[in-house]
Amino acid sequence: AKDAGRNTLSSYTSDLTDRARRYLNMDVRLRQALEQDQLVVFYQPLLDLDTGRCSGVEALVRWQQADGSLVPPMDFIPHAEQSGLIHALGDWVLERAMQDFLRWRAAGVELDTLAVNLSPRQFMQPDLVSHIAAALERWRFPAACLELEITETALMGQGAHAEEALQELKALGLRLAIDDFGTGYSSLAYLKRFPLDKLKVDQSFVRDLPDDVAGSEIVAAVIAMGRGLGLQVLAEGIESRHQLSFLAERGCHAGQGYLFSRPVPESQLLPWLENNKAP
Ligand code: C2E
Ligand code: CA
Ligand code: CA
Ligand code: CA
Numbered sequence: 001a002k003d004a005g006r007n008t009l010s011s012y013t014s015d016l017t018d019r020a021r022r023y024l025n026m027d028v029r030l031r032q033a034l035e036q037d038q039l040v041v042f043y044q045p046l047l048d049l050d051t052g053r054c055s056g057v058e059a060l061v062r063w064q065q066a067d068g069s070l071v072p073p074m075d076f077i078p079h080a081e082q083s084g085l086i087h088a089l090g091d092w093v094l095e096r097a098m099q100d101f102l103r104w105r106a107a108g109v110e111l112d113t114l115a116v117n118l119s120p121r122q123f124m125q126p127d128l129v130s131h132i133a134a135a136l137e138r139w140r141f142p143a144a145c146l147e148l149e150i151t152e153t154a155l156m157g158q159g160a161h162a163e164e165a166l167q168e169l170k171a172l173g174l175r176l177a178i179d180d181f182g183t184g185y186s187s188l189a190y191l192k193r194f195p196l197d198k199l200k201v202d203q204s205f206v207r208d209l210p211d212d213v214a215g216s217e218i219v220a221a222v223i224a225m226g227r228g229l230g231l232q233v234l235a236e237g238i239e240s241r242h243q244l245s246f247l248a249e250r251g252c253h254a255g256q257g258y259l260f261s262r263p264v265p266e267s268q269l270l271p272w273l274e275n276n277k278a279p
Contacts, residue, residue, distance in 0.1 A: 040070075147198065
């Protein structure tokens with residue numbers, strides 16, 4: 001029994017060392033990736049369901065390895081959140097996306113919205129607002145075109161800070177979207193208090209439309225509620241025509257998903273727009 005105890009302890013400590021090593025290793029590699037321009041921003045079209053027009057794009061980061069393979073954000077964003085690197089990473093994504101967006105507009109493409117994800121830790125940052133203001137200023141970016149996506153979870157448990165920060169962001173003239181709506185542990189009371197522009201219905205609700213009766217009811221109710229509150233409602237993860245027509249019939253304003261396009265690198269967005277002009 002003693003031996004077993006010792007074994008357990010030593011495997012426990014070596015496990016900890018392993019984890020620490022992996023963590024540090026990841027940290028170093030991610031910092032390098034940021035410095036050496038190994039991160040890339042992909043863009044996924046946001047479509048107006050009434051007209052079929054692409055009204056904007058969401059910026060989604062990827063990590064491009066030396067061999068060209070792409071690491072998905074879920075494999076490194078949580079780590080960057082934990083280590084604090086998310087601030088530098090988030091700044092980089094925001095500024096890169098702003099520059100790409102301005103270039104498209106200069107080329108005559110009509111896009112209204114650049115949506116950028118804000119992680120919970122970025123949202124908690126005390127100088128977030130001055131930071132965003134400085135980025136808008138630096139690139140002379142039209143604030144009304146910038147939409148920040150924040151999850152419910154990031155807003156909750158922040159007390160007065162969340163409301164204050166959102167008010168200040170709105171005062172810059174930009175737009176605010178609730179991301180992954182319906183997946184956080186939250187009350188709905190905040191919808192009426194916070195100065196929001198858009199609800200993004202999480203793809204987990206869209207996935208089983210329209211066959212799942214309960215799921216369909218929930219989505220229909222969320223659309224009706226969002227509309228009633230004067231919010232734009234966008235459904236994420238639309239993969240089929242059936243899902244699209246269900247959502248459009250119930251008054252969902254906008255959508256995003258593989259049915260229209262996967263997230264694509266900057267170089268592929270203009271050709272996609274050219275081939276997918278609204279009829
Ligand atoms: P998200 O903000 O909810 O982004 C939507 C995710 O759904 C994207 O995954 C997108 O590729 C995927 N998606 C879009 N359409 C479909 C569809 O029809 N079917 C399915 N199955 N998936 C679809 P991605 O790019 O892997 O990003 C995952 C998450 O990583 C994002 O979820 C977001 O939370 C985070 N993320 C990505 N880029 C950034 C960033 O620059 N900053 C921060 N803080 N988080 C980011
Ligand atoms: Ca998002
Ligand atoms: Ca989402
Ligand atoms: Ca998500």
